[in-house]
Amino acid sequence: MQFPRASALLFLALPAGAEELTFAATQQFLTSNCAKCHSGKTAAGGFVLNRLTTADTLQTAPVKWTRAALRVRNGEMPPKGAGALTVDEREQFAQWVDRSVRGAVCSAGVKPSASHIRRLNRDEYSATIRDLLDIHLDLAKMLPSDGSGGEGFDNAAETLFLSPLHSEKYLEVAKFATDFASKEYKSRSKVIIARPGPGLTSDQAAHKILEAFLPKAFRRPVAAADVAPYVTLFRAASQQGQPFEQAVWFAIRGALVSPMFLFRVEPPNPDSKARLLDQFSLASRLSYFLWGSMPDELLSDVAAAGKLNDTEFLQQLIRRMLRNDRSLGFAQRFIEQWLRTRELATDKAPDAKLYPAYAADEDLRSDVRNQPVLFFREVFIRNLPLTNFIDSKGTIGTRKLAQHFNEKLPLNNNASSQPQWVELPADSRRGGLLGMPAVLAVASYPYRTSPVLRGAWVLDSILGTPPPPPPPNVPPLEETSSGSTPRSMKERLTQHRANAVCASCHTRIDPWGFALENYDPIGKWRDDEGGKPIDNTSELLDGTQIHGPAALKAALMERKDLFLRNLTNKMLGYALGRGLTLQDSCAVDAILAKVKENNYSAQSLIEGIVMSVPFQQQAGRASAPPMKKEAGKP
Ligand code: HEC
Ligand code: HEC
Incomplete structure (x- = not known):
């Protein structure tokens, strides 16, 4: 569910002297401008005004309010006759709704919103394969491009499900990448860490390799039961007469199309209350935020040691991650979008x-x-x-x-x-x-x-x-045609x-x-x-x-507060890989307060985001969305 946020509604401050609305004045506004079509059983679009007559609806039905504000602000409601309400009147209503809804929702403290399971987008996929297999190929070019969602970025969970076209392409790319890696000295020495030798059967050697490879590929520790299916793949290939290394690469190709690799899966929270995210999920969130790729060895070690909730430690880690070349990908993806x-x-x-x-x-x-x-x-x-x-x-x-x-x-x-x-x-x-x-x-x-x-x-x-979007049928600007005196x-x-x-x-x-x-x-x-x-x-x-x-x-x-809020919204949306919710906008307020305390220093924004409730915590079961069907299997 998308919420228009404070900033998105503030099409610049109202002129001086514009009165602040009251709840009663807002009811008056709705009655005179909307009641005609939005009352009773036949209310247009299922939007019924008499569900919004008490102040507690700001907290119990915030989405209804923000939808109304958005439609009014965009000049869509009331329909036609745009002259009926001035831009100022629209803004005044929309801003009042926004302020009031946020006031009501944030008063209870910041809560995390549900995070969705999501596919690696094509840049993330390409970078992850690069780091996992140590091969330098632009695989992104071989994959379909991703649409943008959420705050306008192509890493938004809303858009990253898996279509049949994607599954086919990812399968193709996994084959291409493993074929390539199997011929590269660097990748082979990174992956093939055991061979059948004296005292080691080929099954045992394959097991050793996969046991080391899978936690990296899946970005979290794996159980014996998670390794077994890949050993089975290895065996099947061996039985068909493939030599040892080739059979191992066959099993690895299987891992690269597994949902555990293709998706960023966070173990579900069984509790009804919010909780801190597990360390490995947090390490992944961090590395996909600042590097657009999988955690490196150090980050995985730090996660295993359980240090990712330590503020001071995180500050150092963030500095180190920004200085790493991989942060160039973050800079490019973030700023260009x-x-x-x-x-x-x-x-x-x-x-x-x-x-x-x-x-x-x-x-x-x-x-x-x-x-x-x-x-x-x-x-x-x-x-x-x-x-x-x-x-x-x-x-x-x-x-x-x-x-x-x-x-x-x-x-x-x-x-x-x-x-x-x-x-x-x-x-x-x-x-x-x-x-x-x-x-x-x-x-x-x-x-x-x-x-x-x-x-x-x-x-x-x-x-x-x-x-707001321009009205339809506006005549185009008269171009400076030759012959006439050019006009500025x-x-x-x-x-x-x-x-x-x-x-x-x-x-x-x-x-x-x-x-x-x-x-x-x-x-x-x-x-x-x-x-x-x-x-x-x-x-x-x-x-x-x-x-x-x-x-x-x-x-x-002079308007730097608006700018900082906008940048914070964008970066939090990018870091979470989804559109922001009203609850997230409460977190934005907290992040902004920290940024101000630190004289607007750039790193304090990243620290504020990484330390924020929506980044560090996982919503309780009650608010978890049902998993998307198509997100289940490649
Ligand atoms: C002349 C009739 C008319 C008036 C007046 C009117 N609306 Fe609507 N409204 C509609 C119709 C028709 C729809 C359903 C089609 C659509 O969604 O555009 C609708 C849909 C809506 C929806 C639900 C769809 C959504 O976006 O979730 C909202 C909210 C809404 N109107 C708000 C308002 C508000 C607020 C006002 C007053 C400022 C207003 N409308 C005035 C006719 C009207
Ligand atoms: C609701 C706000 C709104 C209203 C009312 C509006 N415009 Fe615009 N207009 C815009 C926006 C926003 C753009 C930029 C569109 C874009 O990003 O492509 C725009 C673009 C234009 C452009 C293109 C500018 C260029 O350099 O080519 C012209 C011309 C224009 N408007 C003329 C008008 C005229 C004439 C009217 C009145 C009949 C009008 N607009 C009413 C919002 C508005």
Whole structure:
């Protein structure tokens, strides 16, 4: 079940002077706007208002309330006649519901929500095989891609069931990987740790190998009964005349398509109360969070020693895991989905006819795409304040990027130290995510900038307050056609402001984007366009005048609480691999309090997440969902 969260509902603060609603006023709102269709036995959509008439329903029926808020906020309810309620009225209702429901739900303390059994997604699968067999192959390419769910990431349990197509592909890939590994010296010496020899039958040798291999593959200790079926597989292959090693690889292939390998299975909690997760499940959660792969030997040892609930120990462990190369995968998967910069490789690629030099320069394109990824990782390794994502005195530089910026960067010109962390000159325009071409390009059209798209991107990706979806049938922007006098973007967009319905959304969206107009669609700086100076001034809804990117960042800094909540929501959703529940949003409050106490330090966010109730605990049986049928067997 998905809940819209606080931040998702706050399409920017209400204008000053907007009254706080009361419970009684909310009842009044529902009666006058909704009762017509939502009363009695024939209530539309099964949504009955008289089940929401007392304050305790905020706690007993939170989903009904949040559904109502979501439909109202999106302009879907009441249906049609969008003019019936203003954006402010919708926001006011939605924000009241959100605050009140959270207040009611969180007052009882944070509880863990049910976690679902899930398949390894294709990146996790590929990385796990890599670490397990010590082979370096990009197996992900051979697997179907995963859709995204939850907080917008492709590791969300909601989407990771096993279809027949998946089973077939995973079987194919397991065969490919074991065939490959059986010919590699490194993997063979890692896996084939015994051979039939004096005093050791081939059955016994195979048993020894599998006994050592299976706990790694299944990421937890295995019982004798778990080993037996694989020894049987070995025997069957032997009896068909396969030589010893080949028969062992056959058994291993069987392990690689076992649900214990393919799925992240946590032993169910038999109790009706929540409990601490077992150490091995916790080790897996940690390593799939920060590495996107299986626990290494040290992590497994630490789990066996039962040390994963020790705060101080965990802090050290997290630091070590971030410094490990494997955290690069985390940085890439997280940030490219959070900022949507993955789309630069597909439908958001800048137009090659308009930007031929950029399109032709593969190194530059790769530097552009990697810049936010490496920046993200450095912020965490260096434990810098999270506000560096809004504005920063340093960035990731390369020679190609410096040329692209047309800015002097104090680069160390040693080729091996590229890309590198550079301190930016005081007047630099490149601090923070919004100075990065990857971000500026992905929030543009391939052929022109759009203050609307960039504004919506800032509201969504940075502040976590996405604007409601645009109404249907809005006429497209008139493009600057040849012949007529070119008009500036601002002139073309003033049409929105003239119409009150359009203005209700666009006065909230566009100002953020106008301040970024100096960056062209590939993030290069420009002072004019088509012979006219760029107009980068705008006025935020609260009256703040902003003028260019520096002022924009200052305005975002003033709203850093929204940004931090958004980042925390995203990262907790990624870490848990599922959409957040209302209970999780109570945990987010606790994590944010810790982050603030630690001056917004980046590692305190990861520590807060790893130490949080939903990460450390397992819900009681009562709230466990029935297992998905298709998730049972490959
Ligand atoms: C003119 C009739 C009408 C009015 C007025 C109306 N609704 Fe609805 N509502 C519907 C219909 C029809 C459906 C079922 C179709 C659908 O879900 O879109 C529905 C479905 C719903 C649902 C249930 C579906 C879901 O998303 O879970 C909710 C909640 C809802 N409306 C909330 C409201 C609220 C809150 C108001 C008042 C602000 C309101 N509606 C006003 C006609 C109306
Ligand atoms: C409910 C909020 C809302 C309302 C009302 C609204 N819009 Fe939008 N509009 C958006 C959002 C959000 C986008 C960005 C869509 C996207 O991400 O693709 C957008 C995009 C646009 C764009 C594309 C911008 C570009 O650079 O090409 C135009 C043009 C536009 N709107 C015009 C209008 C006009 C004219 C009206 C009034 C008739 C209007 N909008 C009403 C939310 C709204």
